[in-house]
Amino acid sequence: MKTFAFWLISSTSALAFGIANAQVSLGQIPVIELAPDYQGVDANSGGYTSKFPFSLGSPASSRLQLTPSFNSRKLTNNLIAHLSDETFVYFGQDHTTRDITVVYNGKARFYSCVGVGACTQTNFNDGVILTRLTMRNSTASPYGDDSYQLRDKDGTIVSFFTPAYSPLPPCYDASSDCNAAWYNAYAFASEVKFPNGEKLTYEPTAFQEWDETNRLSVKVRSNLGYAIKFAYAWPAGSPYSTVPGSLWLRNYVGDDPDLKLTYLGPNGALGSIKTVRTKQNSQMVSAQTTDHIGRSFGLNFETKSVTLCSPGGFPASHTMVNKVTTPANRIINITYNPVMNAMSAMWEVTSVSKGGRTWNYTRQDPNRAGLTVTDPLGGKKTTGSLSEAIVMPGPGTGCFQPNVPTYTLYVIDEINRQTAVGYNMVSMSPSSLTLPENNGYRYVHDGRNNITGVYRKTxxxxxxxxxxxxxxxxxxxxxxxxxxxxxxxxxxxxxxxxxxxxxxxxxxxxxxxxxxxxxxxxxxxxxxxxxxxxxxxxxxxxxxxxxxxxxxxxxxxxxxxxxxxxxxxxxxxxxxxxxxxxxxxxxxxxxxxxxxYDDRGLVTSTNGPRTDVDDISYTTYDSVGRPIFDISADPDGSCQSNGQGCLKRQVVKHYYNDDNQETRTETGVGNSIDGSDFTWLTAKNMYFDSEGQLTKTEVVVP
Incomplete structure (x- = not known):
């Protein structure tokens, strides 16, 4: 069962109104986008999220794009899709009704599955359907298997491997701490198929390989000819499961000591990133990620623990980022409240510092029901949020999964202007938008969460x-x-x-x-x-x-x-x-x-519509896909020397720092189509401070 509570939270959360995945342009629908965070701090929950500056993928691989991140709890990435069955029932209750959590496309959804067929969403109904295709018999052999399929609103189908089961001890009476669900189960996605036929396939079987260490590897493959390989460090000679999909389950935990990700094209590797994690006393203390050109990105962690739900109780342990070191060696420090917020079961950010400037995050009342951000200049911004709680029948009484602030209700900016958002309490889709001058929009949805009407408010x-x-x-x-x-x-x-x-x-x-x-x-x-x-x-x-x-x-x-x-x-x-x-x-x-195109699908040449002259322009890239030379078409159309000088191509050259900021742009001329004879005539230099902000621009000549 899902309940909702209203609380005041500071910062903001992104809202975009429209029809997800629609095949038509719905640009007429008014859109409001509230800043999703302040310096990486989530507007609603108060947790810190760090997206890695390195990603794998390119235009050619379309939906096969991978961006790692630390999501306030663990290291993860956007390609992770899985379901878990952690059903709890008391002795004598029906254990065939299963409580399923599905994580897909960066969002967790909760379902109750009764028998075979469509399951019921329990936290909201946004039109994404989970179907139980077959049902496991827990009491007699042959047991069979549960199998599931997720269908997104646009018709995308997510299939899953056969679950890995974790048997539970049998219950003999109605003891409050005995789970009579017979088993818990976990399954990773085996395939994601999109309406246009594009498909991501998660390889079922691991392969052994060796680079600088012994590894087990699996790939997620696109049927467009690209793949991303996950290679986990594995002790040489150690056994490993050959059950289809089993290696993907390591992504539930997300703390492998050594994980190498490689982006593969039709002609070989196009890039890689490797993350090495360090632990002390079983707790992760740091993670260093290095890409294939030697840039490094560092995270340092602290871990806090507490026992939730009493009597009975279960431990809650959160690992949180307290320091970020960017590839250009810029440092970000994060501090946390020493006391867990019992409402959200999170240790929330109290400050973020970088480049000598600090953003402070404070609760609005002794019950810690809200969060306010104060920027380095003293400006304050407050956001109201809608929290959601999932009742979890489990050991002890009154045991709830914490109320996690999730949906932005309003934002009051530094000069006291308020933007407010209302929600459809069934689908949790925005139902209204009120701008600072009390004008705005109202949104009407159908039972499948499609927008059917937009009304303008004066x-x-x-x-x-x-x-x-x-x-x-x-x-x-x-x-x-x-x-x-x-x-x-x-x-x-x-x-x-x-x-x-x-x-x-x-x-x-x-x-x-x-x-x-x-x-x-x-x-x-x-x-x-x-x-x-x-x-x-x-x-x-x-x-x-x-x-x-x-x-x-x-x-x-x-x-x-x-x-x-x-x-x-x-x-x-x-x-x-x-x-x-x-x-x-x-x-x-x-x-x-x-x-x-090059192997990444980056445009290397554009041959324009003229047929009477050479009007081909060119672009070159470095090994991580950043443009280096932009080379114009031949200005006099493949000039043939006739005693008069031929005009040279206009060329622009780009330079970057390790944080992908352009630091110098040179403009000049050349004849070659790869920039090898480039001569610069003017240049613009850009200078950045330790926070990464542009502080100076200068134009120079040779």
């Missing part, structure tokens, strides 16, 4: 319809049912949408008729491309035309000069366009642009 509190959206009444096809069939503006003008059932991509967009009775229609056509590991769908043709009412049943635009056609072919297995041709419907005129 300063006098009156409301006017801003826009309406219509969806399928029944979600019989998950790939399309949560995309709007129509969007109607405040004047009643309606734009209609249709979709392909195979992948949910937009098929047609029809704007309202203009004064001449013509409807702007956009047709989109896709190819089904076989990657060798499943079919992906890529948009290869777009047609734009004006149609009269009698032509609205056409399956394509008329073949006439007024129709605009865009044709696209793609680079390798990716979604990156390689050749883009714009022409008219009669095929009488066309302009083609051709793109070249």
């Amino acid at each position: 300063k006098s509190a009156s409301e006017n319809l801003h826009m309406e959206l219509g969806y399928d009444a029944i979600c019989s096809h998950p790939l399309t049912c949560n995309n709007p069939n129509w969007i109607r503006d405040a004047k009643g003008l309606q734009t209609d949408y249709t979709y392909y059932s195979e992948h949910g991509g937009v098929k047609t967009v029809t704007a309202p008729a203009n004064q001449n009775g013509l409807y702007l229609r956009i047709y989109s056509f896709y190819e089904a491309f076989d990657t060798g590991d499943g079919i992906i769908y890529r948009k290869i043709r777009t047609e734009v035309c004006g149609l009269n009412s009698a032509q609205l049943t056409l399956s394509a635009c008329p073949s006439q000069p007024s129709t605009q056609v865009t044709l696209t072919t793609y680079w390798q297995k990716t979604f990156l366009p390689q050749v883009v041709t714009i022409t008219d419907g009669a095929g009488s005129d066309s302009a083609t642009t051709i793109y070249g």
